[in-house]
Amino acid sequence: MNSEATPVVGMVGAGQLARMTNGAATELGVRFRVLAASADESAAQVTADPFIGDYRSAPDLTAFAAACDVVTFDHEHVPGALISSLEAAGRVVHPGSAALRFTQDKHAMRAHLTGLGYRCPEFEPVASVADVAAFAGKSGWPVVLKAVTGGYDGRGVWICDEAASAAEVLSHGLDLIAEEHIGFTRELAIVVARSPSGQGAAYPVVETIQRDGICREVIAPAPGLRPAAAAQAQRLGLEVARDLGVVGLLAVELFETPDGLVVNELAMRPHNSGHWTMDGALTSQFEQHLRAVLNLPLGSPALTARYAVMVNILGGDDPELRSRLTHVMAADPAVKIHLYGKEVRSGRKVGHVTAVGRDLDRVRDRARRAASYLADGIEEYS
């Protein structure tokens, strides 16, 4: 390959998503660089020539983008105005600021999706206990309060059973919206990719299991989901991607309710609900994201096994995770282990495991045991 023709993809952020994208970039023969806060960050450890800088700094972002053919993101925290400036300067940014806005402003996202006819929870901006109480008067308690900006992994979301707990949340002075608490039967997620030329591809719909607002387990495909419901969710993902002008990956978290699917959250990047694709799909979500932002034809999202189950490894009390690798690898030579090079802190995502196979109960059990033993040395799933 002519080195002049080798594109450079730059990812702003150097967490585990950028880390895992690096491997896919390598195989596609793409140069991959990250903008990292420090050389110790998860992706900075394993990528060539990380750019050390601050994603909130216009000069840093500008300098980083100047060295890249395409700029993309591993998180949604880059200020929208800075992304717009890059675009105004002629940089190729995928997804672009017009799409990313809907991952950065939950009020705008709800208003826009509802306006387009997508079913979302009822919502309203709130600034006082009286506002919350009035909202609860229509939608009932509990009320979900969400920070309009900056939330992730359960942060920035509070489920309030009464006015007193809402008052506590309001006291922090954040911009908030109130949302109807959805009584869901389970949570699903759909990851799709969309390229600049409009090609779309949808992964199988997955079931996600959260605890304390953090994704713990993902089952692909969602067990027992009727084909019509799966097709509806895939169509929804592809339509949202098109309607919002997303280029790259879009993950849509959904509530499954007795009355149908309700849109919960959006992310426009590789997503925890797609980690299973590294070991269970023909094209990993990381490769798919790169294909999309480079306007290459999308890869097949087909499953390579009947079931794939991903379980996150959350930091436990014991930081010596690596000392437990031997046990887990010996106990199950077929489980796939992915570590992020992050220091163990309680509750922090430090890795994940994936198991694949035909018998769902067995596959779940294998993935849960491996992740839970790696996390804290206890081979049960609680």
Place this chain on the structure above:
Amino acid sequence: MNSEATPVVGMVGAGQLARMTNGAATELGVRFRVLAASADESAAQVTADPFIGDYRSAPDLTAFAAACDVVTFDHEHVPGALISSLEAAGRVVHPGSAALRFTQDKHAMRAHLTGLGYRCPEFEPVASVADVAAFAGKSGWPVVLKAVTGGYDGRGVWICDEAASAAEVLSHGLDLIAEEHIGFTRELAIVVARSPSGQGAAYPVVETIQRDGICREVIAPAPGLRPAAAAQAQRLGLEVARDLGVVGLLAVELFETPDGLVVNELAMRPHNSGHWTMDGALTSQFEQHLRAVLNLPLGSPALTARYAVMVNILGGDDPELRSRLTHVMAADPAVKIHLYGKEVRSGRKVGHVTAVGRDLDRVRDRARRAASYLADGIEEYS
């Protein structure tokens, strides 16, 4: 994970094998460094902090090894005396010099394996046309002449039909052995892993198709191989690894003959005949090599599809390989493409593709078409 507990694996050499090992190291949470001749080399492009140096230089090797917990190799050209010196200095080197010797000295390999009872071609060191003629008197023409050291990818191997062509080879002044020309029905290869604690794991036996001494295509598993013959080849691989004290991967290239299997060549590293494992086995050969040299339990070598076919992309006349990616990806969204970041030169391995599936003819056709189109824009396999 505690960063103090994170091992550093250093690979001497920065070709495509090191490049592909980097992705596996990332997922295992292992720090991976390469000793590269220049920052432009295939693996140096994509790894953190490559060490630029000369693998034939004792100071460079010593400095590189000092920064690593385990030293391993992507080629067999490091002088044995330098490897022994590292070991004498207390460095952990896998595979060690005692094993590597048999990949560096074909005469020693043939003598040792024959002495252990493994069936090899008849061989004899030769220094003159008279020696070759005497050897041909016993084994017949053609005679295979091999450089005792330094050969790879068909270099250092000459098939001589008569004394005149042997004379031409002898005129270069290399140390040579003469080998019996084996009339094989096909070529097979077996890749096994062995860890310091003696655990072994064997991948399925593959068929390899070479042209001009270069591997073109690998079919996993070898079609129509009787289970008893497959088991014999796997046992042979595991036994050779044990007998030679290999730690890491061992690839054994075999001739299938009407009278049974004959050992052709050995390699103690990830091998072209194992590239299919990235897309067709539960554990890639690159992950397996890392597990072995780190004395971690070996991963499952099981196939994840009925057939996997790998075809090398050899450089053609047109250096603009990347410009043909769009066509190939659009034509087959399920074919897996791996590019090595190497400048295209005629006949050079610049990447490979792998297809998996149930119908062997279809899988071969897909892999061949993709590789051949990427190589030279012609969608046929000649």
